[in-house]
Amino acid sequence: MKITKRRLILGTTALAVSSVAMTGIGLRVSQSQAFFEDSPKEIVDEVWQVINRQYVDATFNGEDWRGIRQEYLDKEYSDKEEAYEAVKEMLKKLNDPYTRFMNPEEFKSMQIDTSGELTGVGIQITKEEETNNIVVISPIEDTPAAEAGIISKDIIRKVDGKSTEGMDLNDVVSLIRGKPGTQVKLTIEREGNIRDYNLTRAKIEIHPVRARIENTPNLGKIGYIRLVQFSGNAVQEMKDAIELGEKENVNGYILDLRSNPGGLLYSSVEIARMFIDKGQIVSTVDRVGQVDAHNANGSVLTNKPIVVLVDGGSASASEILSGALQDYDRATVVGTQTFGKGLVQSVRGLGDGSGLAVTIAKYLTPKGRDINKEGIVPDVVYEMTDAEKEVLIQDRDKIGTTEDAQYRKALEILSQQVAKK
Incomplete structure (x- = not known):
């Protein structure tokens, strides 16, 4: 199946998996990446423009979206990492966990088409709007997470002992995923009870x-x-x-x-x-x-x-x-x-190889x-x-x-x- 530049997905907020082929997503050529390397402010404006054109809520969560653009473009960014942090800060104003920015590494790791082979523990997670808890939507069948007994609505409190409180969703995913054969410990809260799950990351082949x-x-x-x-x-x-x-x-x-x-x-x-x-x-x-x-x-x-x-x-x-x-x-x-x-998200590649999922x-x-x-x-x-x-x-x-x-x-x-x- 051909993957279009902006694929509509109805799936989850983030997946603790990696090694997904991104062919056809629309990543730009090296000259464009070099331009964004020299002008990190451009990525801030590109994200703003996409949200301005496509975001589902025309009130932008009651925020002055044009004013926000001016605010963030008036700032100076010494490198693209500072620009990435600014983009994430800007998107938080929408209060929408499904609209999210991914740096190039995170974008490459995001699962778009699940017909291929993945690596990870096999859970799909979201950040609850009301509580800001990192919550399991569901484990993927026949994966380390499912076999260990992790279930829907489990709250991930810690990853390898590091608290997820206040953490960005993509950062939690980055902590969970890793090379096959390595281990990760998830501290799970379920109905008020806390339990640790020691999972071994693995290659995951999904038969739907x-x-x-x-x-x-x-x-x-x-x-x-x-x-x-x-x-x-x-x-x-x-x-x-x-x-x-x-x-x-x-x-x-x-x-x-x-x-x-x-x-x-x-x-x-x-x-x-x-x-x-x-x-x-x-x-x-x-x-x-x-x-x-x-x-x-x-x-x-x-x-x-x-x-x-x-x-x-x-x-x-x-x-x-x-x-x-x-x-x-x-x-x-x-x-x-x-x-x-x-809600429906559109996922698209940005000029420097990063990515954006937008609720449209x-x-x-x-x-x-x-x-x-x-x-x-x-x-x-x-x-x-x-x-x-x-x-x-x-x-x-x-x-x-x-x-x-x-x-x-x-x-x-x-x-x-x-x-x-």
């Missing part, structure tokens, strides 16, 4: 779809599809999974989006089109109210009953898909309230629901007990099996849906 056909006592054949990320190759893998289910004549599907932190906008739209025959799937609204609608196109692959599993780690593109299926009564959503990230729009479900901060509330709320959660934390191979309490609930609901049909 895990699917199987299962023979059940009451339902006969069903298709179980676990989608862990909306990456570039998720569309084809999902298509293959559904086509296999139709070939096997399954009676229904369980679509598992738990701990799926999101990914690419087009991926969520294309997958929704496999289940929804007509109508609007999602609309994006920018700061002047313009609406960019994405619609179904008659390419539906199945009309079988669907149950969607979600939890607090289901974010962004997961909320687009589950929200659309819910609005059309195309599926029954089961689990717990989702993360609530209804919010998205709405087909019924016009703005799910940012609210999330998707399931049709059937099923909160697992601590004991039920521990079963899956201790052995993640039990996810999507009868040892998984939410999966059992999904089977029960799917049985009812099949019986109605």
